[in-house]
Amino acid sequence: xxxxxxxxxxxxxxxxxxxxxxxxxxxxxxxxxxxxxxxxxxxxxxxxxxxxxxxxxxxxxxxxxxxxxxxxxxxxxxxxxxxxxxxxxxxxxxxxxxxxxxxxxxxxxxxxxxxxxxxxxxxxxxxxxxxxxxxxxxxxxxxxxxxxxxxxxxxxxxxxxxxxxxxxxxxxxxxxxxxxxxxxxxxxxxxxxxxxxxxxxxxxxxxxxxxxxxxxxxxxxxxxxxxxxxxxxxxxxxxxxxxxxxxxxxxxxxxxxxxxxxxxxxxxxxxxxxxxxxxxxxxxxxxxxxxxxxxxxxxxxxxxxxxxxxx
Numbered sequence: 455x456x457x458x459x460x461x462x463x464x465x466x467x468x469x470x471x472x473x474x475x476x477x478x479x480x481x482x483x484x485x486x487x488x489x490x491x492x493x494x495x496x497x498x499x500x501x502x503x504x505x506x507x508x509x510x511x512x513x514x515x516x517x518x519x520x521x522x523x524x525x526x527x528x529x530x531x532x533x534x535x536x537x538x539x540x541x542x543x544x545x546x547x548x549x550x551x552x553x554x555x556x557x558x559x560x561x562x563x564x565x566x567x568x569x570x571x572x573x574x575x576x577x578x579x580x581x582x583x584x585x586x587x588x589x590x591x592x593x594x595x596x597x598x599x600x601x602x603x604x605x606x607x608x609x610x611x612x613x614x615x616x617x618x619x620x621x622x623x624x625x626x627x628x629x630x631x632x633x634x635x636x637x638x639x640x641x642x643x644x645x646x647x648x649x650x651x652x653x654x655x656x657x658x659x660x661x662x663x664x665x666x667x668x669x670x671x672x673x674x675x676x677x678x679x680x681x682x683x684x685x686x687x688x689x690x691x692x693x694x695x696x697x698x699x700x701x702x703x704x705x706x707x708x709x710x711x712x713x714x715x716x717x718x719x720x721x722x723x724x725x726x727x728x729x730x731x732x733x734x735x736x737x738x739x740x741x742x743x744x745x746x747x748x749x750x751x752x753x754x755x756x757x758x759x760x761x762x763x764x765x
Contacts, residue, residue: 455534455535455538455539455540455541455542456540456541456542457531457542457544458541458542458543458544459544459545459546461543461545461563461567461568464541464543464567464568466499466500466502466540466541466568466569467498467499467500468494468497468498468499468500468571469499469500469502469541469568469569469570469571469572470490470493470494470497470499470500470501470502470570470571470572470573470574471490471502471503471504471564471568471570471572471573471574472486472487472490472502472503472504472573472574472575472576473504473505473573473575473579474486474504474505474576474579475505475506475509475510476503476505476525476530476534477509477523477524477525477618478524478525478618478621478637479525479530479533479534479537479637480524480616480617480618480621480636480637480638481609481611481616481636481637481638482576482609482615482616482617484537484638485606485609486574486576486606487501487503487534487537487538487539489574489604489606490503490539490574491538493572493574493604494540497571497572499571499572500540500541501538501539501540501541502539502540502541502543502568502570503534503539503541503542503543504543504545504563504568505530505542505543505544505545506544506545506546506547506551507527507544507545507546507547508547509521509523509547509670510547510552512547512670513547513548513549513552514552521670522622522670522671522672523668523670523671523672524618524621524622524625524637524641524672526644526667526668526670526671527544528644529642529644531544533639543568545563556591556592556595557595560592560595560596560599561595561599564599564601565599565601570601571601571602572601572602572603572604573592573596573601573602573603573604574603574604574605574606575589575592575603575604575605575606576605576606579592579605589603589605611635611636616636620636621633621636621637622672624636625641625672625674625675626672626674626675627675628674628675628676628677628679628734628737629734630674630679630731630732630733630734631733631734633731634731634732640682640730640731640732641674641730641731642728642729642730642731643664643666643671643673643711643728643729643731644666644667644668644671644726644727644728644729645664645665645666645667645711645726645727645729646664646665646667646724646725646726646727647662647663647664647722647723647724647725647727648663648664648665648723649663649723659714659748659751659755660714661695661712661713661714662712662713662715662722662727663710663711663712664711664712664713664727664729665705665711666705666711667726669705673696673705673707673709673711674696674731674734675696676696676697676698676709676737676738677695677696677734677735677736677737677738678693678694678695678734678735678736678737678738678754679693679694679695679696679731679732679733679734679735680692680693680694680732680733680734680735680757680758680761680762681693681694681713681729681730681731681732681758682729682730682732682762682765683713683715683718683727683728683729683730684727684728684730685715685718685722685725685726685727686725690715690716690717690718691715691716691717691758691759691762691765692713692714692715692716692718692758693713693714693716693735693754693755693758694711694712694713694714694729694731695710695711695712695713695738696709696710696711696738697709697710697712697738698710711729713727713729714751714755716755716758716759732761732762732765733761735754735757735758735761736754736757
């Protein structure tokens, strides 16, 4: 897969293109990518994903604090590569680009710079200034500029349309299984181990405190989770608590992330880790004392090991 941060020297054979932010690159997005690949095969062409960085809302609503993303730029790159895309365009989204009309976008970028032969759009596609680029409008643009348009249907899982919004809601409520089902892969969180209060060590359950690598990355709701932990290309099983702590941290919504890694010992401060969420064990709760907490942690570990049996 070729990655392009500019279109100055872009070159592709019979480009079959789709456009979007693709947050999460979930099953619905994956179905669009498969449609793209099928059309490219039929046209002896190459697949082209046109996406943006940073996320448009960071530019158009800079004071908004509620943006939470399912995937970072780096995670999306890996996923697009995994799904077999030929060209990934990560176009700089700025105020000038935000003001671009859909007509100018089609003419200047899709036609003149990319040379689009076929454009694949989702069932709810709208684009351009004031979201003027609806499907009917796009068909008229395509006819004028000699390319075709293909609209894909919404993908449903258990009679419910898959969307990034629904996946974010599932994660916020702690419904990891539903989120993973809609994503088509396990939700992951990348971060760095930072100094914590070291309370877990005193309880016999030492934890690594994690600071997420991207401040816009969504963090699941409060609770205890069964997770896989990747450190330096090795994978471990563990249990993770997402909760609150009074001191400020840089994670989204000021949540603390503490993971107890089974069968691991050593100094991890500053290390990069990847957390892979498998299922939720229980809600966060307060305990009458340390003894009750330790007994619960022992029980949590057994539940986590059971949930992670197949991994």
